Amino acid sequence: MRFGIVTFPGSNCDYDAYQAVVEQLGEEAIYLWHKDHDLQGSDVVILPGGFSYGDYLRAGAIARFSPIMREVAAQADRGAPVIGICNGFQIACEAGLLPGALLRNASLKYICELVRLRVENADTLFTNRYERGQLLSVPIAHGDGRYTADEETLARLEGEGRVVFRYVSGPGDADEWWSPNGSMRAIAGIVNEGGNVLGMMPHPERVVDPLLGSPDGLAFFESVLARVAA
Amino acid sequence: MNRFRVAVHITPRRGILDPQGKAVTDALHTLGFQAVNDVHVGRHIIVEMNAADRQAAERSTRDMCERLLANPVTEDFEIASVNNL
Numbered sequence: 001m002r003f004g005i006v007t008f009p010g011s012n013c014d015y016d017a018y019q020a021v022v023e024q025l026g027e028e029a030i031y032l033w034h035k036d037h038d039l040q041g042s043d044v045v046i047l048p049g050g051f052s053y054g055d056y057l058r059a060g061a062i063a064r065f066s067p068i069m070r071e072v073a074a075q076a077d078r079g080a081p082v083i084g085i086c087n088g089f090q091i092a093c094e095a096g097l098l099p100g101a102l103l104r105n106a107s108l109k110y111i112c113e114l115v116r117l118r119v120e121n122a123d124t125l126f127t128n129r130y131e132r133g134q135l136l137s138v139p140i141a142h143g144d145g146r147y148t149a150d151e152e153t154l155a156r157l158e159g160e161g162r163v164v165f166r167y168v169s170g171p172g173d174a175d176e177w178w179s180p181n182g183s184m185r186a187i188a189g190i191v192n193e194g195g196n197v198l199g200m201m202p203h204p205e206r207v208v209d210p211l212l213g214s215p216d217g218l219a220f221f222e223s224v225l226a227r228v229a230a
Numbered sequence: 231m232n233r234f235r236v237a238v239h240i241t242p243r244r245g246i247l248d249p250q251g252k253a254v255t256d257a258l259h260t261l262g263f264q265a266v267n268d269v270h271v272g273r274h275i276i277v278e279m280n281a282a283d284r285q286a287a288e289r290s291t292r293d294m295c296e297r298l299l300a301n302p303v304t305e306d307f308e309i310a311s312v313n314n315l
Contacts, residue, residue: 058301065298094301101303103242106249148246148304182247 001229003029004042006072006088008063013049013085013205020205021046025221034066043228044081045072047088049141049203059102059144060090069095081125081224082197086142089189089199098192098199099157100149106182110143114213115180117188117202118168121161124191125227126198129219135168136216138202140180145201147183147190157190165189165200231280233315234287240300240307241272274310275299284312 003021007014014031021029030040034052039045052063063069069091076082076097084092092098105111114137122132130136149157157163165188169178177186181201189200204217242248250271258266277294281287288309300307 057299061298061301093303099303101301103246103304104249106247108249108253146247150303182249 001027001043001225002041003027003044003046004032004039005029005046005048006032006034006066006068007048008034008050008052008066008087008091010052010054011048011050011087013087013203016203017046017048017085017205020208020217020221024208024218025225027225032068034063034068036068037071039068039071039075042075044083044224045075047072047082047084047091048205049086049088052087052091055144058090058094060087060092060094063087063091064095073097076192076194076197079194079196081228083126083224084197084199085203085205086140086145086201089201090144092197092199097197098190099153100147100190102144102201103146103148104144105142105146105180110141111145111180112139112141113180114139115188115202116168117165120163120166123161124164124195124198124223126191126220126223127164128226129223136165137207137214138204138216139206139213140202142181142201145181145183146179147181147187147201149184154184157187158185160193162191162193162195163187163189164191164198165202231282234279234281234284235311235313235315236277236279236287236291237310237313238275238277238291238295238299238307239272239310240275240295240305241270243304243306246304272305278315284314288312 179186204220207214207217
């Protein structure tokens with residue numbers, strides 16, 4: 001299976017994503033330059049983390065106009081998996097591939113730390129190798145991660161099981177939602193209506209080996225592999 | 231074609247948490263400006279452009295705001311001024 005990892009000017013997690021796919025998952029990965037017009041047969045597209053275009057105007061606002069985004073949107077329309085991590089999530093929201101927006105952290109501080117995530121839906125393309133309710137240790141590293149959407153959108157996301165990951169602290173019950181960045185309803189990751197586009201602020205590609213502090217991100221990539229290869 | 235300078239105000243939509251505005255409000259209170267009730271921090275963008283007339287310049291800038299300059303999910307914009315250069 002071939003993962004296409006898009007490099008925008010200012011991307012800095014493209015190599016991490018590459019390593020996760022090639023070294024840990026054992027699959028093929030290629031880099032796609034943002035000015036390319038061709039996904040080169042990628043089965044899965046990853047929009048990686050970083051600071052595309054220096055976050056000018058708003059995080060992701062300029063990158064969404066990169067030539068390759070036209071192909072990424074077409075691929076998403078065809079139902080193929082598209083993964084937006086951190087800046088990739090911001091780009092996907094700006095591009096209208098996912099609802100809502102990611103605003104400045106409520107604390108106004110850049111936050112780089114390991115957080116606890118709860119898997120809210122284990123029946124997705126991206127989470128089928130997890131258990132519902134499973135708690136994961138995954139790092140965040142962002143200044144603009146406060147997920148924001150109107151009430152109608154939030155209700156739809158919840159009702160359709162499209163909130164995939166939530167930030168939690170302590171025991172994993174609903175009363176313990178805790179959002180390091182002020183995200184509405186502690187939302188850390190969502191999928192689109194078709195379930196094939198996922199955006200999340202935490203970085204699963206950084207925790208694919210116990211040596212890196214947690215192996216909890218590996219099942220994320222294994223989930224995609226299990227569904228797409230099937 | 232005439233040249234215009236169009237100024238746009240972009241502000242966080244009311245009701246959406248604005249931590250920057252809150253931080254500035256608190257700082258102003260600390261400075262003794264107790265009369266301040268609320269502050270909102272946004273962006274001021276100046277576009278210099280060619281257009282047939284003022285209306286065309288304003289229309290075009292509005293389109294820019296809707297498609298790029300403002301995020302329709304979280305921000306409001308207003309055309310603050312259109313000046314003939």
